[in-house]
Amino acid sequence: MASALPRLLVTRRLPKAVEARLAKAYQAQFNADDQPMSEADILAGAADKxxxxxxxxxxxxxxxxxxxxxxxxxxVATFSVGHEHVDIAAARLRNIAVTNTPDVLTDATADIALLLILGAARGASWGERMVRDDRWTSWSPTAPLGFDVTGRRLGILGMGRIGQAVAKRAKGFDMELHYYNRRPVAAELAHGARYHKKLDDMLPFCDFLSINCASTPETRGLVNDGVIAGLPDGAIIVNTARGDIVDDDALIAALNSGKLAAAGLDVFRNEPRIDPRYRGLDNVFLLPHLGSATRDTRIAMGMRAVDNLDAFFAGRKPGDLLT
Structure with missing residues (x-):
């Protein structure tokens, strides 16, 4: 007798606890070798799902x-809070529900934003290479030197859950906080940050600019030559949102010219095939999209995705429905 359990294709390996839950509640086909599936592979796997x-x-x-x-x-349940990789309008036309996993990765991603701020400002990348490559020959009063974080001005581009969590953490470094958002948030969520109605108005107050907005048609390429020109000389940009928000040519030119002192990047356009020029820059602190990469967070994301699937197949509205 055929199983009445819903049939599910999972395109990548998930934490064991999540896969165990899925195996009990679904006829689940898992990606055993965790290799990215091609479009043809997905269509073949989806044929009976x-x-x-x-x-x-x-x-x-x-x-x-x-x-x-x-x-x-x-x-279609996506294991992410961002959903720019899903054509929501096309799904709506097909009457296909789409869900995401908000909330549960906020703290982990905000932690990485602070790591990028500190790592970029204090030269963590080149400092570690000096030690690993045995090029650290002595302590010096004048070199190498990084930049202060405590008491500096931080501009937050996008004051959603993660932007708010970044502001909360930055207060611990006595940073002067500013933010640009489509609309102001409640005072208790801003953590003392000053709201700017226009991005250009915030830029002069940004010794650091933290990118925390969603990737949308309006924000893709937003951090370009013009935005960078509006920042103070020697500013530092960090990005934990999406790589396509940044114009790579503009950012790399500013890092080479000295307009920007440094950058910290956890996300990239076309990742993992990033622009190779970044690898040659000593003033860039690079991470491989670690924003949500903690054991607890990835389990929570998976469980949230399963919660949405369970609700849907039980005839209830999923909590994170996007369509």
Whole structure:
């Protein structure tokens, strides 16, 4: 007798606790070798499924695959808070539900933003290389030197959950806080940050600029030559949001010219195939998209995705429904 459990394709390996829960509640097909699935692989795997559990690396969900999914697919759950990799309008046309995993990765991502601020300002990348490469020959009063964080001005681009968590942490460094958002947030959520109605108005107050907005048609390429020119000379940019918000040519030129003192980047356009010029810059602190990469956070993200799937197949509205 055929199982009545919903049929599910999972495109990447998930934490063991999450996969164990899925195995009990679904006819789940897992990605045993964890290699990214091609569009053809996903379509083949989806042929007899009711649902898909995908990740931000499944870019084809923004570029036409949704129209080619079989009629049996009723829901796509993405293992992420961001959903720019899913064509929501196309899913809506197909009457396919889409869910994400907000809230549970806020603290972990905000922690990485502070790590980038500190790492970029204090030269953590080149400092560690000096020690590892045995080039640290003596202590010197004058070299190498980084930049102060305590008491400096921090501008937050995007004051959602993660931006608010960054502000909360930055207060511990006595930073002067500013933010730009589509609208002001409640005072208790701003943690003393001053609201700027226009991004250009905030830029002169940014010794550090933390990018925390979503990737949307309006924000892609937003941090460009013009925005960088509006920052004080010697400012530092950090990005834990999405790589396509930054114009790589503009950022690299500013790092080479000295307009910017440094940058800290956890996300990149076309990652993991990042612009190779970043690797040659000593004033860039680079991380491999570690924003949500803690054991507890990834488990929580997976469980949130399963909660949404469970609600959908129980006939309830998923808590994180996007369509």
């Amino acid at each position: 009711d649902a898909l559990l995908i990740t931000p690396m499944d870019k084809s969900f923004a570029t036409g695959i949704i129209a080619r999914l079989p009629p049996s697919i009723k829901i």
